Amino acid sequence: MADLKGKIALVTGGSRSLGRNAAQHLADAGADVVITYVRNEEAAKETLADLIRRGVRAAAIQVDLTGSASLPRFKQAFASQLADWDADRFDILINNAGVTSEHPFGEIPEEELDRLYETNYKSLVLLTQHLEPLIRDGGRIITMGTGLTRVTFSPMVVYAGMKAAVETFTRYLAADLGKRGITVNAVAPGGIDNDFNADRFEKMPQMREYLASQTALGRIGRTEDIGPITAFLASDDAGWITGQRIEASGGFKL
Numbered sequence: 052m053a054d055l056k057g058k059i060a061l062v063t064g065g066s067r068s069l070g071r072n073a074a075q076h077l078a079d080a081g082a083d084v085v086i087t088y089v090r091n092e093e094a095a096k097e098t099l100a101d102l103i104r105r106g107v108r109a110a111a112i113q114v115d116l117t118g119s120a121s122l123p124r125f126k127q128a129f130a131s132q133l134a135d136w137d138a139d140r141f142d143i144l145i146n147n148a149g150v151t152s153e154h155p156f157g158e159i160p161e162e163e164l165d166r167l168y169e170t171n172y173k174s175l176v177l178l179t180q181h182l183e184p185l186i187r188d189g190g191r192i193i194t195m196g197t198g199l200t201r202v203t204f205s206p207m208v209v210y211a212g213m214k215a216a217v218e219t220f221t222r223y224l225a226a227d228l229g230k231r232g233i234t235v236n237a238v239a240p241g242g243i244d245n246d247f248n249a250d251r252f253e254k255m256p257q258m259r260e261y262l263a264s265q266t267a268l269g270r271i272g273r274t275e276d277i278g279p280i281t282a283f284l285a286s287d288d289a290g291w292i293t294g295q296r297i298e299a300s301g302g303f304k305l
């Protein structure tokens with residue numbers, strides 16, 4: 052297992068699902084973890100208690116990552132949390148928070164384009180820009196891409212486009228921050244059976260079977276498939292990987 056003792060990680064959207072799982076793996080490796088949430092305070096509290104039970108320091112900060120309005124307040128709250136832990140820098144930024152969308156070409160509402168841009172791309176770029184000076188040399192930045200930038204699935208056209216932008220930003224950032232020894236990589240999961248897809252699967256229960264049938268390893272993804280990969284990329288062992296998109300989809304539509 053990775054050894055992250057003495058490191059501090061920030062996981063956006065760490066209160067639930069993939070972000071929570073990543074936070075748990077980082078904590079198991081010894082990192083202190085700050086998670087963020089937007090609405091679901093109950094889930095954030097549960098995750099916080101879970102992380103503390105794993106023997107590390109943990110904190111939760113509420114922030115709306117739709118656009119940039121909340122970022123200055125968030126940066127202040129995060130810096131103040133670091134100060135409480137006698138730190139002024141951190142090591143690992145997991146840009147995980149994101150939202151989904153489902154409108155095929157021809158039916159894309161302008162507000163939906165704006166919402167996805169604001170939440171999945173704009174805030175990620177600006178948050179990273181705000182926090183980069185606080186990341187220690189040799190640190191790690193990990194973003195969440197998607198298998199849907201490699202293959203097409205019509206209703207996800209807007210979502211996939213924003214994630215393509217995130218994956219490209221990841222590569223550019225890696226080129227820029229290499230001089231500081233900071234690695235930057237994207238994890239690109241396939242479809243996961245969790246909250247993110249709950250409405251979609253409720254409307255189309257056959258979707259689970261369809262996704263499993265299109266996956267080399269014969270099942271739909273689970274939340275716990277992804278956290279270990281994120282934690283690996285955060286570790287010293289992954290220090291020679293940068294600017295990469297690591298797809299973790301069980302071999303979706305190979």
Ligand SMILES: NC(=O)c1ccc[n+]([C@@H]2O[C@H](COP(=O)([O-])OP(=O)(O)OC[C@H]3O[C@@H](n4cnc5c(N)ncnc54)[C@H](OP(=O)(O)O)[C@@H]3O)[C@@H](O)[C@H]2O)c1
Pocket residue numbers: 063064065066067068069070087088089090091092094114115116117147148149150151170195196197198239240241242243244245246247248
């Ligand atoms: N699940 C999948 O199938 C899948 C596949 C590929 C990629 N991904 C990507 O993986 C990442 C995590 O997905 P997930 O499955 O864990 O999603 P999820 O179950 O919907 O959880 C989303 C997390 O992000 C937070 N969040 C949502 N909107 C936010 C906003 N406007 N501002 C700040 N935080 C916000 C949520 O906070 P609250 O708890 O307060 O709501 C929650 O912690 C996303 O970037 C997603 O695009 C997911």
